[in-house]
Structure formats: structure tokens, C-alpha cells
Amino acid sequence: MIPPLIMEQARRLGLSMIAITDHNTCDNVEAVIEASEGTGVHVLPGMELQSREEVHLLCLFDTVLQCHEWQEVVSRKLPPLSNKEEIFGAQFVVDATGEFVGAEERLLAASADMGLEEVVAEVHSRGGMVIPAHVDRPSFSLLANLGFVPESLDVEALEVTRQFTPMTGLERWPQLKSWCLIVDGDAHRLHEMQNRTLFKIAAPRVEEIHLALKGEQGRAVVVDWPGPSQIS
Amino acid sequence: MISVKEIVEKLHLEAVSSTRSLDRPVAGGYASDLLSCVMKGAKKDDIWITLQSHVNVIAVASLIGLAAVIMTEGNRPDQETLNRAESEGVTLLLTPRTTYTVVGALNELGIKGNP
Numbered sequence: 435m436i437p438p439l440i441m442e443q444a445r446r447l448g449l450s451m452i453a454i455t456d457h458n459t460c461d462n463v464e465a466v467i468e469a470s471e472g473t474g475v476h477v478l479p480g481m482e483l484q485s486r487e488e489v490h491l492l493c494l495f496d497t498v499l500q501c502h503e504w505q506e507v508v509s510r511k512l513p514p515l516s517n518k519e520e521i522f523g524a525q526f527v528v529d530a531t532g533e534f535v536g537a538e539e540r541l542l543a544a545s546a547d548m549g550l551e552e553v554v555a556e557v558h559s560r561g562g563m564v565i566p567a568h569v570d571r572p573s574f575s576l577l578a579n580l581g582f583v584p585e586s587l588d589v590e591a592l593e594v595t596r597q598f599t600p601m602t603g604l605e606r607w608p609q610l611k612s613w614c615l616i617v618d619g620d621a622h623r624l625h626e627m628q629n630r631t632l633f634k635i636a637a638p639r640v641e642e643i644h645l646a647l648k649g650e651q652g653r654a655v656v657v658d659w660p661g662p663s664q665i666s
Numbered sequence: 667m668i669s670v671k672e673i674v675e676k677l678h679l680e681a682v683s684s685t686r687s688l689d690r691p692v693a694g695g696y697a698s699d700l701l702s703c704v705m706k707g708a709k710k711d712d713i714w715i716t717l718q719s720h721v722n723v724i725a726v727a728s729l730i731g732l733a734a735v736i737m738t739e740g741n742r743p744d745q746e747t748l749n750r751a752e753s754e755g756v757t758l759l760l761t762p763r764t765t766y767t768v769v770g771a772l773n774e775l776g777i778k779g780n781p
Contacts (some may be wrong), residue, residue: 487720488699549744550720573700580722581701586746 436532437462437469439624444475447629451638453478453618455492455567458508458542460501461527467498468530476638482567483508484545485553490567490574492593492618493557496640500560507556511546550580554588563640568595568620569610570603582609590647591616591655596628600659614647617657630658667691668775670734670757673713677771679736679759682743683751690757692733695777697769701726708732709780713772715765721747728754738765 444452454466454477463479470477479501480494495501516539517525525538548556554564566576569583569592576583576592583592591614594603604611619628634654635642645653671688674681681688693711698704699718708714710731716723719741727735734757737743743751743758751758761768 487718578700578702579718580720581705581726582722584720584722586721 435621435624436528437466437530438532440466440627441469441473441475443624443627445473447627449475449627449629451476451478451633452627453480453492453494455480455482455494456542457482458484458512458544458546459525459538460498460505461538463501464498465528465530465535478638478640480562481505481508483548483553484543484574485550486545486547487550487579488545488574489550489576489579491550491553492565492567493553493562494565494640494643495557495560495562500562504557504560504562508546508548509540511548512540512542513544513547515541515544517541517543550576550584551587558588561640563644564589565591565593565616567593567618570594570598570607577607582607583613590614590644593618593620595620596626596630614649614655615657616647616655617659630660632656632658667693668777670713670759673734673772673775673777674759676775677736677761677763677768679761681757681759683748683758684755685757687755687757690733692777695769695772695779697765697779699765705729707780712780713777715768715772717741717765719743719747721750723747724750724754724756724758727756733757734759736761736768738763738768 454463460481467477478494479498483491483493522543527535529535557564569576572578594615616631619626621627633646635646645651646655670690692713696708696712697715699716704726708730711733713734714732715736717738719737736759740762
């Protein structure tokens with residue numbers, strides 16, 4: 435997934451906002467933002483953080499600076515292990531054209547030593563927002579690892595996988611009925627990118643997304659749920 | 667049946683909450699770090715061994731009616747978790763040792779898992 439191809443796929447899908455959320459890093463964010471110039475697609479800088487509980491959390495910010503400052507916090511909380519490319523894959527950093535810039539040698543497929551609520555509070559204090567990722571996945575997810583959504587969790591929405599359907603999902607996890615759910619691609623490959631979550635917002639900013647997830651001030655979020663036969 | 671108290675003494679565990687119910691008997695053992703699995707697999711009066719220390723651990727332990735929870739590898743509950751454990755009457759026991767080691771020691775004490 436190199437930046438020009440991401441932008442091309444975003445254009446094909448009619449996306450006007452995407453977020454770049456590599457695992458425990460935001461080193462590729464600037465390259466994609468640069469590649470997005472002139473395309474009309476807004477790129478939110480972000481990260482998919484793995485918490486102490488091994489729960490994946492989308493951390494989204496407005497600016498690259500906020501994101502990098504967050505990365506510094508996260509880096510200090512990662513174990514000092516080196517990546518093993520044959521197992522975890524290469525951790526490339528690329529430029530806006532997709533050219534190889536370097537490889538992250540530290541293992542990013544690990545947990546940061548920060549608890550779930552600690553992550554939410556820290557990201558909020560930096561002006562960002564947290565959305566627990568793919569909560570219906572059988573691993574690395576809020577529902578699998580922690581059993582249910584903690585009652586005091588200070589987030590506005592939960593992300594579900596593209597395979598999630600309200601009919602079966604809400605029956606299995608009745609608690610989700612009271613939550614705003616969004617569907618993202620969690621795309622590790624171009625064809626996994628999705629265009630099923632529509633935000634009605636005034637600008638592509640964290641504050642606006644917050645309002646949309648809460649359904650306040652005329653902002654809204656609409657998800658296109660598939661029928662059982664339409665799941666890709 | 668062996669009591670929580672005997673386990674605390676034999677394994678040198680640190681009891682940090684609901685220490686007044688240490689006389690409770692332990693029927694069996696269960697180990698997992700996925701709380702969704704614990705909710706399905708652990709049984710009432712079991713002792714649960716995990717390295718998770720999130721507040722949800724207390725809710726799960728209380729829901730199932732576990733005899734106690736052992737948090738391994740030096741993981742410590744935060745104050746909110748401790749308060750919740752106290753109010754729910756859930757006994758939390760801490761150890762620097764690994765889950766593997768603790769489970770082995772519990773087996774030697776005759777505490778078996780569910781078949």
C-alpha cells in the first residue's frame with residue numbers, strides 16, 4: 435500500500451477522508467498527506483495502538499505534530515525488541531511516491547505498556563480521539579480481550595469489521611446496541627479499503643467527528659450495513 | 667478442599683483486596699488472558715490466573731463467582747480496580763511469577779482444571 439495507490443483507491447471509492455493508522459507508529463503519515471495534495475481527499479494522521487491488554491485502539495489527530503508527539507510517548511512504552519521480518523513482515527517507511535526511505539527496526543507488533551483508559555486519557559489530552567478498533571474480532575479487540583465494553587470507557591464510538599452485520603452482531607453482543615458503530619476497512623491491502631461510513635461534518639477535524647459520533651449540532655454518522663449475502 | 671488462604675501462603679502471594687474472604691474453598695483452576703474466554707470457560711469457585719489487571723477482571727470474577735484471581739508477572743491493578751474488587755468482594759492476589767509457574771504450583775497442590 436504505497437501512498438499514490440492509496441490515493442487512487444480512495445478516489446475510486448469516492449472517499450473524501452481517510453486515516454493512516456499503522457501499528458504503533460505514524461512514520462508513514464506525512465508521505466500519504468503529501469501524496470493527497472490536490473486530490474481532495476483529507477488524510478487524518480493516526481495510529482493503531484496496541485494497549486497493555488492487547489486491545490487495538492485507533493488514535494486519530496488533526497495534525498502531524500500531535501501524532502508525532504503521541505508516537506514519542508508510545509515509543510517509550512514499547513518493549514526493546516527488534517523486528518523479525520520473516521515473521522512479522524517488513525516495517526517499511528516510504529515517501530510520497532512510495533519510494534523506500536527506511537525500515538523501522540524496532541518490533542511494532544507488540545503492546546505498549548499503557549492501559550486502555552490511560553491511552554484514552556493521554557490521546558484526549560493531546561487533542562486526539564480514540565476509537566477501539568475491530569471490536570468484533572476474535573483477537574486484539576476490546577470484546578475478545580476484555581469481554582465487554584468497560585462502563586466508564588470515555589469513547590464515542592466503536593469500530594466493527596466489514597464482516598459485521600447488525601443482525602448477528604447485536605444478538606451476540608447486546609451491549610453494542612447502545613453504541614455508535616462505524617465500519618472501516620482496517621485495510622492492509624488496497625482492496626480492503628471501505629466506503630461504508632459517511633460522516634456529515636463541516637470539516638474533516640477530530641472535533642467535528644466527535645460531534646458526528648454523538649449526533650450533536652446537526653452532525654451525523656451513517657453506516658451502510660450489508661445484507662447477509664453482500665459481505666465481501 | 668484447599669482454601670484461598672493456603673494457596674496464598676504456599677505460593678507467597680500478595681493479597682491486595684477482599685482479604686477477609688480468604689477462608690473460601692477453591693474448587694478448581696482456570697488460566698486465560700482473554701476475558702471473553704474466561705466468561706465461557708471458568709466455573710464458580712475456581713481460581714483464575716491471568717496477567718490482565720484491567721478493571722473488567724473484577725466484573726468477570728464477580729459474575730462467575732470465582733474464589734480468587736491471581737495476577738501474574740508483576741502486573742498490578744490500579745486504584746479503580748482495587749476499589750471495585752473491594753466493593754464486589756473479589757479477592758485479588760499478586761505475584762511476580764509467570765502464569766506457567768503459578769499453574770504448575772497449583773497443580774502440585776491438587777487444584778485441577780476443568781476437563
